[in-house]
Amino acid sequence: MTLALTAEERAIASGRDGEGAAVAMRIVADSAALLGAPRLIPIASAHIDGALYHGDSGTLFAARLVGGGARVGVRATLNVGALDLTGCSKGRLGQAEQGMARRMMEAYVALGCEPSWTCAPYQAGHRPAFGTDVAWGESNAVVFCNSVLGARTNRYGDFLDIACAIAARAPDYGLHRPENRRATLAFDVGGLPGGFLESEIAWPILGSLYGRLAGDAIGVVTGVAHRPGEDALKAFGAAAASSGAVGLFHIAGITPEAPNVAAALAGKPAETIVAVTPQMVREARLRLSTAVKADRIDAIAIGSPHLSPAEFDRLEHLIAGRKLAIPIHACTGRHALSAIEAAGRRQRLEAAGVIVVADTCVVVAPILPDRPGGVLMTNSGKFAHYGPGNTGYEVLYASLADCVESAVTGIPVITDGLQ
Known part of the structure; x- marks a missing residue:
């Protein structure tokens, strides 16, 4: 042409x-x-x-x-x-x-x-x-x-x-062309426990699994009973775009071009159907860590994509005034930085041991201590994917709550999982 x-x-x-x-x-x-x-x-x-x-x-x-x-x-x-x-x-x-x-x-x-x-x-x-x-x-x-x-x-x-x-x-x-935006793959999570789908840890794991299976195909996620918040959708998309070449996904009844499954598929049958099982999720979670048996942590990093004000609220709530034995590098943008600077919140977080990183992030800029072979804990599917290659650290994936508890205790704490 x-x-x-x-x-x-x-x-x-x-x-x-x-x-x-x-x-x-x-x-x-x-x-x-x-x-x-x-x-x-x-x-x-x-x-x-x-x-x-x-x-x-x-x-x-x-x-x-x-x-x-x-x-x-x-x-x-x-x-x-x-x-x-x-x-x-x-x-x-x-x-x-x-x-x-x-x-x-x-x-x-x-x-x-x-x-x-x-x-x-x-x-x-x-x-x-x-x-x-x-x-x-x-x-x-x-x-x-x-x-x-x-x-x-x-x-x-x-x-x-x-x-x-x-x-x-x-x-x-x-x-850019509407005909290229229809789903051809159905990614059914309806067989997973509802409590897991409503948890923070679910969406980076599911995104990583989705991206690995979808590649550059467009899929529709089905079986989501409760609307995920924007931070969950952000985490899913970031992990999917890291593990695969995903540029667009649909979630039936949630995202704007998928009021239902039929609309996402443009009235055609799905070419591929993936029924996600708990075992697939467990395996996907394990793949996010390269340091599964780590008995120490050298750094903790969150905020890829950048932390939202709501995520800072949760971080502050989880720390609850305690001191961190290991600093948490919290990556964010100026929009969220302005929000947490109000009423001295940034100062309280820094006093607890949080290192705020703005304008950049620890995976694309040399900010973490130079410690090849060290262990980095993160709740980010994107950090987990790129961390080993970009930072030289091995990665341990966990929930935000576990990242905070590990930062307080100084040793890996892994409690959240598929129930």
């Missing part, structure tokens, strides 16, 4: 609006041609994952866009960077790397992006309307945007995301 650009798009690509805009439009157009898209479509917003420093080339690319006079043409929020600009936590990047990382973050702000610095922009007020086309990066943000909000985006990678934001357009393919 041949890509057809409008006269306006061709003019921008030819340099009418400056070299920065031309570079962005050419990137979007070339990507569309490679993907077989017939045209570009306007987008309402973008979420930019490409501002995380991985090397000097990314910084130089952003600087070139700024030097070419580029500006985003739609609302664009920023995913985590490599530095905690709030000063809550300190990283271990060298001085040269810190300088380039800061220069990169400043360049994206100069392009007109909002300095939100969170992997959960939907918690910070960036919630595109149902059915609107957007260009979002960051896997958990993408899957939440598609599934929970019902907006339409593909999984946009680094640098294509900012190009789409500047061009205010995206390739017309994949999940």
Whole structure:
């Protein structure tokens, strides 16, 4: 299929609006041609994952866009960077790397992006309307945007995301098309105990299992009797997008494009049906840990995706004024940081032993102590998936309650499970 650009798009690509805009439009157009898209479509917003420093080339690319006079043409929020600009936590990047990382973050702000610095922009007020086309990066943000909000985006990678934001357009393919959003897989959790499905620990485990089985297929989760909260849906989507290439899921009777199973399947029979059993859940939970028999903990980290204000409420309630023997690194965005700074709550948490990490997270930035082979406890399915490769720590997955008890006692405490 041949890509057809409008006269306006061709003019921008030819340099009418400056070299920065031309570079962005050419990137979007070339990507569309490679993907077989017939045209570009306007987008309402973008979420930019490409501002995380991985090397000097990314910084130089952003600087070139700024030097070419580029500006985003739609609302664009920023995913985590490599530095905690709030000063809550300190990283271990060298001085040269810190300088380039800061220069990169400043360049994206100069392009007109909002300095939100969170992997959960939907918690910070960036919630595109149902059915609107957007260009979002960051896997958990993408899957939440598609599934929970019902907006339409593909999984946009680094640098294509900012190009789409500047061009205010995206390739017309994949999940932008309604016909590609129907479920073909049914993931039935109706055989699991209701108490488990209502627990906090269930959703990262189920998301990890779902992603591993679904891959890049679109599925509908059935058998959910009680509506999960947004934090549970966030955890499910983040784990699913980590263990698989999930960009969209449906939950029958819960998510906006699935008022029922038939609607999610577009009236067709499911091509694959997975009846989830308690044994499958136990095995999925075990796979989240690489340090199942650990007799010590070297670090505890929560907040991937970033902690919401409600999750901070629960953390504070579980600590209940006690002192932590092992610090808990609590990763969050500025939106939640502002909420917990009210009435001295951040200070109380820090006095108890919580290390607040804002603007970034411990899996993408060197913030945890340099301890290869150490044991990291987490309640995050995403941290559990990426932690060993990104931090050098082995991982022990547990509920938030168990993370707090382990932090207080200084030894692993695992009590929650499938009842």
